[in-house]
Amino acid sequence: MESPYQFPSANLTWGEDEREHPVCVVWKETPQSSVFYLANIFLVLGFMGGSGFYGLLYLFFFLALGFFCSSIWAWSDACTTDTFSWNFVVFAICVAQIVHVAYRLRNVTFEKELQDLYGYMFKRLGVSLTQYGKIVECTDGDIHTIEKDHYFAMEGKTAIDKLSVLLSGRIRVTVNGEFLHNIYPFQFIDSPEWDSLRPSEDGVFQVTLRADNPCRYVAWRRKKLYLLFAKHRYVAKVFALLVRNDIADKLFSLNDKAFDNRGFRYDLRLPSFCHVPPPELEQAGLFLSVPEQQGEHSRASAAQSATT
Known part of the structure; x- marks a missing residue:
């Protein structure tokens, strides 16, 4: 049966000229320049x-x-x-x-002191120069100075309204006239006070901070810094890590120097001894440590009662 559709015959063969490549008729044998x-x-x-x-x-x-x-x-x-x-x-x-x-x-270039601060504290945490520029903007680009024997904060008087980092010099921290520790460059000056308050709370310093020599520091106002945290969550996490690490370093340095007059070391994991008067503090040392002879007597009594 013949098909009802008739198609004209098409010549599908290529000519000699059509078999050649339309672009590269002859490949170049010499290399390019x-x-x-x-x-x-x-x-x-x-x-x-x-x-x-x-x-x-x-x-x-x-x-x-x-x-x-x-x-x-x-x-x-x-x-x-x-x-x-x-x-x-x-x-x-x-x-x-x-x-x-x-x-x-x-x-995004900064002064030498701010550039050193970036290299020491922020660069190792992956903070870019752009993000660090926004952090510096919160300081208004100001670097503050404290003369020797001048006070950064006084116990029970100075309000907690900023977060500061020491750039040069040394600051002595005391409470009730007793020495606690020193603050050195690229450490937060008021990290415990900053971490102790919520954004909506107010407070005053419980310690006195005095410059042992001429000091320079950079400070962030609380409101500006919290506004930056609200816009950039990564910056907020970086500051939280830096502040808490700084507090931990201060506590360890404080724990190494916490001895009473008989040589017993206080454990700062117990309730703070900074607010305990000195006589009560010495009495507390009797309970925080057990003399060696008393310990041996207690162990002997316990062994005798166990055998009976």
Whole structure:
């Protein structure tokens, strides 16, 4: 049975000319110029760039070199307008990015003391220069000075309204005239006071802080810092980690020096002895430690009662 649909016969054979490749009739046997290979080397190096401002500068610098060499190759060897145009346009874009990143990097440069603070405390926690710039903005860029024997805070009088970091010098911490510990550069001055209050609470210092020599410090006001925490949760977590680590260091240093007049060490894990009067503190030492002879007598009594 013949098909009701009739199709004209089509010649599906290729001619001799149609069998040849339409573009590369003859492959080029000689290699490209050295500029072509140099361009590709620069492109490979550029795509190995990292993150951050310096990583972006590295990336766009080598990309600009690569596309510039590609433009030279396209103009001198390939002699095609579109290839040269595209490579040169991308080269111009990379140069513009270099200028933009360099301008942004210039805006986040800080004074030497603030740069040292970033390297010592914030850089190791992964805080970028952009985030650190926002942290510095909360200080209004001010670095405060305390003269020798002047007070940063007085016990029961100075309000707790900021968080401060010592940049240089040394501060002595006392309570009721008794020495507690020293504060050294790149330590928080008032971390225990900061951590003891909620954002809506007010309080005063329970210790006295006096400068042993000329000191410089940077401070963040409570309201500005809490507004920054509300906008940037990562910065809030960084400050929480730094403050609590600083408090732990102060407690360990305080525990190493907590001895009574007979040489017994107080354990700061027990209720604080800072608010206990000295006579009561000495009496408390009798209960916090057991003399060696009394301990041996107790162990002997316990063994005798166990045998009976």
